[in-house]
Amino acid sequence: MxxxxxxxxxxxxxxxxxxxxxxxxxxxxxxxxxxxxxxxxxxxxxxxxxxxxxxxxxxxxxxxxxxxxxxxxxxxxxxxxxxxxxxxxxxxxxxxxxxxxxxxxxxxxxxxxxxxxxxxxxxxxxxxxxxxxxxxxxxxxxxxxxxxxxxxxxxxxxxxxxxxxxxxxxxxxxxxxxxxxxxxxxxxxxxxxxxxxxxxxxxxxxxxANCGWEANWPDSLVPTIEGQPLKNIAAKAGDTTVRGELMLTRYGFEGGAIYQLGPQLRAAGHPELVIDLKPEVPAEVIRRKMESVRRDFLDAAAGRLKLTEATRALIAHIAGPIISIEALVDAVKTLRVPLNGPRPxxxxxxxxxxxxxxxxxxxxxxxxxxxxxxxxxxxxxxxxxxxxxxxxxxxxxxxxxxxxxxxxxxx
Structure with missing residues (x-):
């Protein structure tokens, strides 16, 4: 029937x-x-x-x-x-x-x-x-x-x-x-x-699944980043890249981009999120915008690349001191964030x-x-x-x- x-x-x-x-x-x-x-x-x-x-x-x-x-x-x-x-x-x-x-x-x-x-x-x-x-x-x-x-x-x-x-x-x-x-x-x-x-x-x-992931933020970083979005980014885990938005939280990340990458992150022995903060801006364009800068590269990038305070604080925590244009390009285009695991x-x-x-x-x-x-x-x-x-x-x-x-x- x-x-x-x-x-x-x-x-x-x-x-x-x-x-x-x-x-x-x-x-x-x-x-x-x-x-x-x-x-x-x-x-x-x-x-x-x-x-x-x-x-x-x-x-x-x-x-x-x-x-x-x-x-x-x-x-x-x-x-x-x-x-x-x-x-x-x-x-x-x-x-x-x-x-x-x-x-x-x-x-x-x-x-x-x-x-x-x-x-x-x-x-x-x-x-x-x-x-x-x-x-x-x-x-x-x-x-x-x-x-x-x-x-x-x-x-x-x-x-x-x-x-x-x-x-x-x-x-x-x-x-x-x-x-x-x-x-x-x-x-x-x-x-x-x-x-x-x-x-x-x-x-x-x-x-x-479809959950937040934890990162190892120091207490000093949380007041600056908590509740702040990373808009129009590309996030990668394994061989999968997605476009969207991430929300910075006191414990790590939430948002549609990381939700979509859950299967890849769970499969990784040491989960890592690779973020392109400016996916629509090629690396060579960033170099050109920053070519006259000789010091304080991250501060200069705030205006030239329109980086928010939370984004700059995140870069400083993950990448450490930015001492060259190439270091800035690497941080903006491939910011590698180790993750501890998913939320409960x-x-x-x-x-x-x-x-x-x-x-x-x-x-x-x-x-x-x-x-x-x-x-x-x-x-x-x-x-x-x-x-x-x-x-x-x-x-x-x-x-x-x-x-x-x-x-x-x-x-």
Whole structure:
């Protein structure tokens, strides 16, 4: 039985089917919606006392739902050990950024695309979308069970789930969407790992992604640099270079540029960030601007190269005394900053790690647990900020829901 990818085109099941969705974040809510739309009886279990907490936290920044770039490029933003890029392309074809915006419009949420390509609700809030989605789920008959944490998946007829209340429940299929390990206060704390490892399902260790990185700043430097941006820079880690902005903090760096370099930095034995403070100004142009300077090179560069006080302080700390034009050029074009490591995963926007790709088939079903599907950040993939994270959760949830319906129809 096929379940077409366009929103609102699902056929109904020809028999009674009961599906569990575990997790009330973006992926879980989307999966519950599609399963109910397909004709299944749906019970949604959430470990916290309310659903959608991660959506609400994401809404603090305006709820970046997706991105407007072409799907061909969009699909390349996803990475992870053994991840086949064609998989995400397939899922994005099933539930594309355009379909996500259409879906939001059906809920009465108008979206707009910024000049950067990022797509937001016009209201720049998550609460209206969450409220209307929950209303739709209730109208569809989805039954919500809060304060219910999955503790075990048991062998038996169908899919047997046990929660912290101790009562086993049986379903035709289950979709697990319990999140990764970032923002644990929202419920995505990785507490589901033992339930899967009991069935020898491999789960790769969670690591912080889209997070700040620590550098060894002396106390004397912090007052000058804390909270100051490095705008229009190029940052490099390994063989990867990105353009963007960095924010100097008391502990190191935050910002989109370093978030994008997380995989490369984590893979390095001794992580180092190489910053080009003036990527649009060639080295020879800097030499020409500075050719008449004979001393106080860094001070002279403040006016000639428009270096901020924080930038000059950073250069002085990293590069030491600048005693020649060439030393200044090296510092401006290749400022090498050793890093100590990422910030704690509790502070990260997202996480890397999770259920290994070798454990799931192309329908997102666990090979060792037939009828059990996974979606969202439980799986070992990562993506930069910019709308890719929520889009990835919705796209994988769409595939998992379609597959759970088809599985239930055939068993």
């Amino acid at each position: 096929e379940w077409p990818g366009a929103v609102g085109t699902f056929s109904h099941l020809s028999k009674a089917v009961h599906i569990a969705v575990v997790g009330g974040g973006p992926a879980g809510l989307r999966a519950a919606e599609l399963c109910a739309e397909g004709g299944a009886t749906v019970d949604l279990f959430e470990a916290k006392r309310s659903v959608g907490r991660k959506l609400l936290v994401a809404g603090y920044g305006g709820l970046n739902l997706t991105h407007g770039e072409p799907v061909e490029t969009f699909a390349t933003r996803y990475s992870g050990p053994d991840l086949d890029p064609r998989s995400f392309r397939s899922w994005l074809d099933t539930f594309s950024p355009r379909k996500l915006r259409n879906w939001a419009a059906e809920l009465g949420i108008e979206t707009f695309e910024q000049r950067t390509g990022r797509v937001y609700p016009k209201e720049m809030k998550a609460a209206p979308l969450l409220r209307r989605l929950v209303e739709r789920l209730r109208q569809q008959g989805v039954r919500f069970h809060v304060n219910q944490r999955l503790t075990a998946i048991e062998n038996g007829d169908g899919v047997q789930l046990r929660f912290n209340d101790g009562e086993p429940r049986s379903f035709d299929a289950a979709i697990l969407a319990m999140g990764g390990a970032s923002w644990p206060k929202t419920g995505s704390d990785g507490s589901w790992i033992p339930a899967l490892k009991a069935h020898r399902v491999s789960v790769n260790t969670f690591e912080p 995963i509790e502070e990260a926007i997202s996480s890397a790690g999770g259920v290994a790709w070798s454990e799931i088939d192309d329908q997102l079903m666990l090979r060792k647990l037939p009828g059990v599907f996974v979606a969202g950040e439980m799986i070992d993939w990562e993506a930069p900020t910019g709308g890719y994270l929520i889009q990835g959760c919705f796209a994988t949830a769409t595939r998992a829901a379609q597959a759970a319906l088809a599985f239930s129809a055939d068993h």
